[in-house]
Amino acid sequence: MADIQTLLLELHCEEIPARFLKPLCRDFEMAFLEFAKEQRLGSPTVIGIYSPRKLAWRIQGLSVAQSDISETQVGPPQRMCVDEAGNPTIQGQKFAEKWGVEFSEIKFEQLAGKKEPCAVVEICRPGRPTVEILSTALPMLVSGLHVPKAMRWGTSTYEFVRPIRSILCIFGSEIISFTIDGVESGNTTWGHRLYHREQPDPLIVDSPENYETILEKGEIIASFDKRRQMIYDQLSARAKEISGRLVPDPDLLDTLALIVEWPTILPGAFPDEFLELPKEVLVTSLKEHQKAFCIEKPDGTGLLPCFLTIANRKDDPMGFVVAGNEWVLKARLYDASFFFAEDRRNRLSSLAPKLASLTFHRELGSYAEKTLRISAIATTLAEQLGVNADLAKAVAEVCKADLVTLMVGEFPELQGIMGGYYLGLEGADESISMAVREHYQPLSAETPIPSTDLGAILAISDKLDTLAGCFAIGMIPTGSKDPLALRRAGMGIVRMVWEKGLNISISVLINMGWDAVAGRAKSSAEETKKALLAFFRDRVAYQLELAGIPSTVKNSALAVGWDDLMDLKSRCTALSAFAEDQRFASLSVSAKRISNILKDENPAEKFDAGLLEQAEEKTLNAHLGLITATGDYNSMLIALADLAKPLEDFFNAVMVKCENAELRHARLSLLHCLRMAFIKIADFGLWQ
């Protein structure tokens, strides 16, 4: 018999919610590895295999028995075990009996921490067979799994994600016997329900290695990755057959692979008339209601009246599955068309009063109030940026109205998008409909920001109101708690200012936000602004990472100011070119020395250069002139790079804090002026 063996455990349940499959599989993997280590069962590898009704793990390289362990048992002192004649005392014999050894096997040793020699025996504990250990440990490992939404069933008090209906557990070919909530483990499992219409008996799994093959005979693809790949391949092939292009959706692809045991992609069609619906409505409706993919024309000019959906079986022998899906989809799209028509019976702006009864936040009032605030911010912001303020105000007033349309009621993720469509269909100016459409952007760090300036103004105003409002009522994100996604909103504002090059500082934005929400505030202006400033600093630092600014540059550039993002951006861009330049490493050392020297000094802004004596300091002064004379950051940095050597020479040759007070002051002033020149661009002390 080999020293190691493979274990297979499968919990066959009623359909496990898709979102829990992978996490549960992972949790058990971790718990098992820890258990194997603790129990000295070798160093196994665990492979989690999950499908809608099955959580399974194949564990390779598991020792067939625990490794033996030897233990030292310490007994009474020597004098208690042996009498004066050298014979064993009763106590000595009892100690030997207790550990099942002859008295002669006892040794007497002086152990650390003991006053005198004591009786010692070495006990060798042979490792227990793995099978034995597993039969008690596996049920406990399963019970110990953290199930986020656990349930009970039947008369039992056992809790799990869904009822466990059968358990497969083999170690090599040997069954490991145990029960969980009355279900006995064995070497069988169940295939697809359709398979068992013909084959009433369960499938026998003779070896852990054959698990997937045997299940495949039972019409289940055990592996998630394989199911996902099959779905992907079929989607691509089917799209090609229809001469179209799949509208990709990786999340939907994952979901499908989690809800079927044997994936088959089926093509369906819907009546052409529904193509009048906006593309987003069709895509969302197909995805949310039918878990179906849309197909677009190869040139991307629009959708085809087709969809691809999934069946949990090998085929569709009578076409019933496709027909059923088409029928349901028609009903859904009929609903969507109804919403689309109903919503357009009134102008979008006429819906705005309804926002008064839609709560944005209990302490921040309704969406009608939010609209007023966005409008105030957008007007001021547009004025500052030289954009038509009347237009910004008009857009702001209508931007939230689509929240009370039927379509957004049905599909909340279409907020903004529907507003944009409805305004466009009413004949509103394209800049208006586009701004409304875009104002929830960016939805993440990777997705686009509004394409137009008006869209960006509206998006900044909306997010700024949310941020300032929440901060003013003390709702500040901490750790993983950020229910209103404030960090995302902050990131969005910074990205828009940064990427669009908007000429507005963060502190001005914060003031605008505060002015809008002051009436609702619970915290003071000072407190709120301070918290917002700290919050934005982190967002700006994150923006530098997103923009790919080297970390050498990031901290030193941020340290001398970040309120003006355009200035920060040009400094970072200029600095990045020198990120690897050795001369700047030297400058960094010198900058730290300057800081140290100037720590307790208060040097004058001006000094008489005529006082300088040594060649090194005269050279340095000449360079200072060059630096301060430069216009832009780039030429300034070139000048700074050239300063590295003279500065090094200066520190090597010149004793700054000399006896002569006049000279000392001149030297300190020179260094001070240098530091002032640096600080315009970065704190080189942090350059590393």
Add this chain to the structure above:
Amino acid sequence: MHVQELILLLQSYWAERGCLVGQPYDIEKGAGTMNPLTFFGALGRKPWNVGYVEPSRRPGDGRYGENPFRLYKHLQFQVILKPSPAKVQDSYIESLEALGIDMAKHDLRFEEDNWESPTLGAWGVGWQVVLDGMEISQFTYFQQIAGVDCRPVSTELTYGIERICMFLTGIDNIFDLTWGDICTDQGRFPIKYRQVRHREEYELSAYSFEHADLELHKYLFNAFEKEGWHIVNDLRHYHSAYEQALKMSHTFNVMDARGAVSTTERPGMIKRVRDLACACAKVYLELEEGEVENG
């Protein structure tokens, strides 16, 4: 497949599987779960199997009989199995076969869908059952009713009668379904769903959206509440008190459909219904406990 045929098939299938055939409860309600056969049946320790059809009113879904897919009042067929049997999924699937759905030719999925009724203080976990892409049933393991842990756990199966009937017949307007045939001396006539229910849909929609007297409903809501608490507290009568909670719930739904309940008022009003329902459940359980102790 006629509407009545579907109901008859489900009734006889579940009767053969050891269920009582229950009757709809004669008070307006939003879902079959609110029928006392389920609300009280799922509480406590005694075994309980029952199936029944329940007209379920959702005033907000009223469409004056103009929408082919939505109704003010639809029919649910509701099955309660307590404790939940080990082969409950199989029994459910066989019930579909009994309706003439050959599972060899269709696609069936159980997709996570957890159920919750704030009005009843109840929740459970389970699935929506999806047949060829259409949701045809809700399948729930009750975990709590009236804020009390369900021990043992019941399974609740809810079939949407009109939906399943439309699906089986391929008819895409509820009102075009046939309810059944009537035979007279003059011959046999098919009767459409339209003939049985269309006028009712129209009037009930109009009533709840336009004509219901809101002041009266506000008054009724408070009056039912007062009456309910009086009965349950002073008489310890849980059944008649629960009827008051059902009436509160429907009254609330009518006001809600009119948009007369603001978002801030809503949770408070739902809680008032729940509190009364929970008080009824508490008395029910205390009395049941007494019965068990007295043998």
